[in-house]
Amino acid sequence: MVDSGERSAGRGSARPTLEAVARLAGVGRGTVSRVVNGAPGVSDQARAVVERAIAELGYVPNRAARTLVTSRTDAIALVIPETESRLASEPFFAEVIRGVASELSDTEMQLLLILVRTQRERDRLVGYLSGHRVDGVLLLSVHTEEPIAELLERTGMPAVLGGRRSERETLSYVDPDNLGGARAAVRHLAGSGRVRIATITGPLDMEGARSRFEGYRQGLAEAGLTEVPELVATGDFSEESGSQAMARLLDARPDLDAVFAASDLMAAGAMRALRQAGRRIPEDVAVVGFDDSVVARHTDPPMTTVRQPSEEMGRTMARLLLERIADPDSPRRRAVLPTELVPRASA
Amino acid sequence: MVDSGERSAGRGSARPTLEAVARLAGVGRGTVSRVVNGAPGVSDQARAVVERAIAELGYVPNRAARTLVTSRTDAIALVIPETESRLASEPFFAEVIRGVASELSDTEMQLLLILVRTQRERDRLVGYLSGHRVDGVLLLSVHTEEPIAELLERTGMPAVLGGRRSERETLSYVDPDNLGGARAAVRHLAGSGRVRIATITGPLDMEGARSRFEGYRQGLAEAGLTEVPELVATGDFSEESGSQAMARLLDARPDLDAVFAASDLMAAGAMRALRQAGRRIPEDVAVVGFDDSVVARHTDPPMTTVRQPSEEMGRTMARLLLERIADPDSPRRRAVLPTELVPRASA
DNA sequence: CAACACTCTGGGAGCGCTCCCATATGCTCA
DNA sequence: TGAGCATATGGGAGCGCTCCCAGAGTGTTG
Numbered sequence: 001m002v003d004s005g006e007r008s009a010g011r012g013s014a015r016p017t018l019e020a021v022a023r024l025a026g027v028g029r030g031t032v033s034r035v036v037n038g039a040p041g042v043s044d045q046a047r048a049v050v051e052r053a054i055a056e057l058g059y060v061p062n063r064a065a066r067t068l069v070t071s072r073t074d075a076i077a078l079v080i081p082e083t084e085s086r087l088a089s090e091p092f093f094a095e096v097i098r099g100v101a102s103e104l105s106d107t108e109m110q111l112l113l114i115l116v117r118t119q120r121e122r123d124r125l126v127g128y129l130s131g132h133r134v135d136g137v138l139l140l141s142v143h144t145e146e147p148i149a150e151l152l153e154r155t156g157m158p159a160v161l162g163g164r165r166s167e168r169e170t171l172s173y174v175d176p177d178n179l180g181g182a183r184a185a186v187r188h189l190a191g192s193g194r195v196r197i198a199t200i201t202g203p204l205d206m207e208g209a210r211s212r213f214e215g216y217r218q219g220l221a222e223a224g225l226t227e228v229p230e231l232v233a234t235g236d237f238s239e240e241s242g243s244q245a246m247a248r249l250l251d252a253r254p255d256l257d258a259v260f261a262a263s264d265l266m267a268a269g270a271m272r273a274l275r276q277a278g279r280r281i282p283e284d285v286a287v288v289g290f291d292d293s294v295v296a297r298h299t300d301p302p303m304t305t306v307r308q309p310s311e312e313m314g315r316t317m318a319r320l321l322l323e324r325i326a327d328p329d330s331p332r333r334r335a336v337l338p339t340e341l342v343p344r345a346s347a
Numbered sequence: 348m349v350d351s352g353e354r355s356a357g358r359g360s361a362r363p364t365l366e367a368v369a370r371l372a373g374v375g376r377g378t379v380s381r382v383v384n385g386a387p388g389v390s391d392q393a394r395a396v397v398e399r400a401i402a403e404l405g406y407v408p409n410r411a412a413r414t415l416v417t418s419r420t421d422a423i424a425l426v427i428p429e430t431e432s433r434l435a436s437e438p439f440f441a442e443v444i445r446g447v448a449s450e451l452s453d454t455e456m457q458l459l460l461i462l463v464r465t466q467r468e469r470d471r472l473v474g475y476l477s478g479h480r481v482d483g484v485l486l487l488s489v490h491t492e493e494p495i496a497e498l499l500e501r502t503g504m505p506a507v508l509g510g511r512r513s514e515r516e517t518l519s520y521v522d523p524d525n526l527g528g529a530r531a532a533v534r535h536l537a538g539s540g541r542v543r544i545a546t547i548t549g550p551l552d553m554e555g556a557r558s559r560f561e562g563y564r565q566g567l568a569e570a571g572l573t574e575v576p577e578l579v580a581t582g583d584f585s586e587e588s589g590s591q592a593m594a595r596l597l598d599a600r601p602d603l604d605a606v607f608a609a610s611d612l613m614a615a616g617a618m619r620a621l622r623q624a625g626r627r628i629p630e631d632v633a634v635v636g637f638d639d640s641v642v643a644r645h646t647d648p649p650m651t652t653v654r655q656p657s658e659e660m661g662r663t664m665a666r667l668l669l670e671r672i673a674d675p676d677s678p679r680r681r682a683v684l685p686t687e688l689v690p691r692a693s694a
Numbered sequence: 695c696a697a698c699a700c701t702c703t704g705g706g707a708g709c710g711c712t713c714c715c716a717t718a719t720g721c722t723c724a
Numbered sequence: 725t726g727a728g729c730a731t732a733t734g735g736g737a738g739c740g741c742t743c744c745c746a747g748a749g750t751g752t753t754g
Binding site for chain 1: 362405407408409410411412414415418420422425429438440441444445448449452457458459460461462464468471474477478479480615641642645646647
């Protein structure tokens with residue numbers, strides 16, 4: 001970086017402005033602005049001069065000044081309401097974050113991360129979003145009654161959900177094929193001769209959990225097995241809830257021979273409960289989880305599970321959002337990404 | 348939100364400005380600005396009138412305009428150079444993020460998340476930071492030769508590292524007590540009668556890995572055990588590297604009776620290699636990991652490990668950074684947070 | 695050669711805010 | 725009573741940029 005003497009006087013290390021570039025290049029501000037923004041209508045000659053001046057001064061546009069006049073912020077928010085503090089235990093979130101970040105990485109867009117835990121933080125967020133401080137919002141882990149989603153819907157601000165609130169979600173969303181994945185899991189269990197297949201569902205106020213449950217039922221139906229109420233227990237995606245649910249299931253139907261849990265963590269809990277009850281896995285009871293998180297590889301035995309493309313979800317969410325920001329009138333989009341059974345030793 | 352008719356004409360749903368608030372309240376812009384920023388020198392009466400007007404109009408300050416004049420951005424960046432794509436497998440990162448976010452949550456500061464994977468992204472980041480687009484930087488997972496850290500040092504921009512580049516780190520940092528934790532691990536092993544204690548170190552271009560190794564050596568010395576070169580192998584924190592290192596160690600010293608791995612993931616890999624070699628854990632070989640990540644709870648047997656206070660690290664990092672931003676002349680700070688041995692079944 | 699249509703270019707206006715200075719107001723004290 | 729001071733207030737200037745329009749320059753056509 002050349003010391004050009006062209007610095008604005010006084011303030012010392014002040015950053016060069018558009019104006020300074022224009023002066024050095026001997027052109028007007030308009031031309032420099034056009035070059036910086038890649039706008040048409042600039043002669044090659046002028047462009048070259050300006051580019052040289054920019055390089056010489058090490059000019060970087062002032063984003064605040066630009067935002068002030070365009071009222072675009074070039075930032076999007078990734079909102080994670082993690083009431084259940086799943087951020088840490090579920091690599092899912094980290095993978096989605098990575099996907100979003102990588103999709104944004106050759107964009108001017110900044111990624112703002114907003115974790116919402118308490119009601120107070122939720123209130124603050126509402127003020128924040130109505131303050132137009134971002135161009136769009138990605139919202140993860142949505143429950144059926146998610147006030148933030150409702151706000152987004154009301155304000156019409158560009159937004160994409162990770163997951164959906166119900167089958168007839170009105171906002172754009174990206175969702176893994178929960179139903180298909182669960183069906184595949186059950187099919188796998190039935191295919192290996194299991195006939196009393198239980199399930200541990202997630203919290204049923206989340207559409208993801210409901211879809212997995214529905215997939216379980218369809219899978220049973222396909223296999224010609226009938227659904228038995230005592231073979232269904234509900235957890236909250238946590239390991240502990242999985243092991244409690246498993247205990248209840250064993251109590252109700254000691255003769256069950258397989259269980260499909262709607263998350264790896266619950267499946268891990270279930271495996272612990274099974275072992276405590278003296279069942280061998282998979283000989284006595286086969287277990288399938290959902291997520292393909294790290295724990296699935298480290299349980300004993302390694303867990304058969306359903307992989308969801310988390311990073312791809314993040315990427316797709318970001319892409320849809322950028323699309324929507326670029327053209328706010330573009331229609332809402334829905335994307336359902338395929339899931340895949342990962343056979344390991346537990347089933 | 349009351350429809351006040353006070354809207355600026357034409358544009359429709361334009362947001363109210365400071366000016367509009369001032370008009371409605373019948374005061375000058377200066378007074379409104381003082382109220383909004385909690386500055387002194389406003390009469391209670393004026394304050395009340397202004398506050399009412401703000402509420403009535405639903406006024407939210409325009410951050411870009413403020414940034415333009417103050418040249419504070421009210422944003423900090425959390426930079427995660429994750430060349431080894433550890434983000435997903437190491438809950439550590441997620442926990443730190445959460446700590447940072449929670450410390451920031453009752454601040455006006457925004458958290459920008461920047462993941463750096465490729466060299467290109469690194470270059471972009473440098474431009475980004477020199478563009479003064481954030482008030483400060485948190486940098487995670489630093490290697491000894493980290494160009495970003497060097498840039499931060501050169502520019503004098505407020506920054507706090509998570510970890511440190513060397514023992515005599517010149518930037519502010521927050522570090523877990525790696526040395527103490529490793530020592531405790533070895534002490535634990537020696538205390539249960541192990542005498543041929545091996546270690547699997549992390550990549551030695553990271554101070555964290557070096558400190559853990561040093562702790563191992565001190566632990567041995569304390570226990571009156573001598574260090575044996577064949578009992579030391581190096582990994583890269585990954586599971587695979589742990590299992591390879593373990594294989595090498597077994598090869599060199601089949602009679603080893605304990606191993607301390609510098610990460611849980613490597614410890615998990617080591618356990619797999621040990622089992623493949625027909626060793627029982629902990630009867631034949633005791634294993635201690637480091638991190639207390641989720642995998643530690645799911646290995647077979649559950650892993651004894653050293654807990655590092657990740658979330659607390661994030662919180663502390665954020666706190667130090669805010670301090671530094673508020674007073675750029677405040678001295679560099681160093682914080683070393685305690686680690687703690689978590690005894691489980693593997694040792 | 696005039697009339698017109700382009701393409702480029704410069705720079706005024708203004709985005710919404712903070713900073714700061716001039717001024718007004720209300721006291722206290724000699 | 726008036727000087728002197730602290731406190732409160734209004735509003736001009738200006739942050740760095742984009743938008744937009746007027747005008748210069750260059751062809752093209754009848």
